[in-house]
Amino acid sequence: MSKLPARGLPIRGIGQAATGTGIRSSSAFAAASTLQVIQPSRSASRLSPLFGSSPPKNEIPRQSAVVQGVRLFSSGSYPSHKRVNLPALSPTMEMGTVVSWQKKEGDQLSEGDLLCEIETDKATMGFETPEEGYLARIIIPEGTKDVPIGKLLCVIVENESDIAAFKEFKDDGAAAAPSPAKKPAPPTTPSPPQAAAPSPTPVPTQATPATSASGRVSATPFAKKIAQEKGLDLGSVQGSGPGGRILASDLEGAKKTGTVGPTVVQTGDEYTDVPLTNMRRTIAKRLTESKSTIPHYYLTSEIQIDSLLEIREKLNQMLAKGTADSATKLSINDFIIKASALACLRVPEANSFWMESFIRQNHHVDVSVAVSTPAGLITPIVFNAHAKGLATISREVQELATRARDGKLQPHEFQGGTFTVSNLGMFGRILETLKNIQ
Structure with a gap:
């Protein structure tokens, strides 16, 4: 719910x-x-x-x-x-x-x-x-x-x-005009003079060798990534982290393929403040509300989908032979959207809204599909997904995702879903459904 x-x-x-x-x-x-x-x-x-x-x-x-x-x-x-x-x-x-x-x-x-x-x-x-x-x-x-x-x-x-x-007209009805974008950005906050103490690296006196007795180098994943990209020798670096662990800041002046690399010049800026867009601000607000007002529980299941993959391959072959649907190619996510919609009809409690004084069970299933865009996460909706075929769902998802990334969605296309699917398959073997934070 x-x-x-x-x-x-x-x-x-x-x-x-x-x-x-x-x-x-x-x-x-x-x-x-x-x-x-x-x-x-x-x-x-x-x-x-x-x-x-x-x-x-x-x-x-x-x-x-x-x-x-x-x-x-x-x-x-x-x-x-x-x-x-x-x-x-x-x-x-x-x-x-x-x-x-x-x-x-x-x-x-x-x-x-x-x-x-x-x-x-x-x-x-x-x-x-x-x-x-x-x-x-x-x-x-x-x-x-x-x-x-x-x-x-x-x-x-x-x-x-x-x-x-x-030419000189001003809005006399509201003296308190909104703050323009040229408002001083937070990067110039004068408060962090005290923050300069923890970041400098003059701690080599307390640093311990990063190499353990077994010969394994202890370093953070980010430090390892930087070392790999720049060809740095982690064995010659003394870490300033807990237990002598190498931090990214310890890589300045590290040896590069046997020679000492050039020292990175400090710019003096220890952080960058990124201004919030309205969408980012809303996502943070909705996520906080969702986490604090909705009971959460998590269930992860592994499912054998060999039969689904076989059916998907056959259907894609059939669609490829057709004329009207020649450009349609079904994805696993399309099957998940359709299956979720049918499951919501069988379990209406999962397709309901809490209305403070009563519970509203929706008779239609409008599935929101999470799409990552440069501006943030947005959830365009496949309306009446329970009544649509896989090919129709596939086309709509592709069109909505493209328009979402181009910033061309209308409000009614991403507000009002009754159930949300977020496909995390690209990060592993397990797909999970997440709460709608929009």
């Missing part, structure tokens, strides 16, 4: 959000998914195509990168203009990063144009402009991190002649 992600939202609803059904979520999520626009003295009929007779107070957000609504305002002496706020592009999104602006100030905009790219807690998504006009003012520059939902991103005007009036 997995804990329901997305703060208790109905997972099936999340999967359907992209088709236009929408999700009723928190007030912040609902309010922030509506683009705010400004107009001084236009008639109410101008708003009717968007809201009808009167704008609703709680617009149900849609799972899309296109802003769904527009409101018109007047702002002092400024001409009529439209305020573009940051919407919630995923149910779990609280803040976003403006990765890049695809339009610059003064550019003419058409409905559906790509306005900017926003990195959410799950992926980087294109943000489209809702209607025609001119980009008068960019409020949040590209690279700005931790932009809260509802924050003013930019201003759009209808007439090109009104652009100049917004």
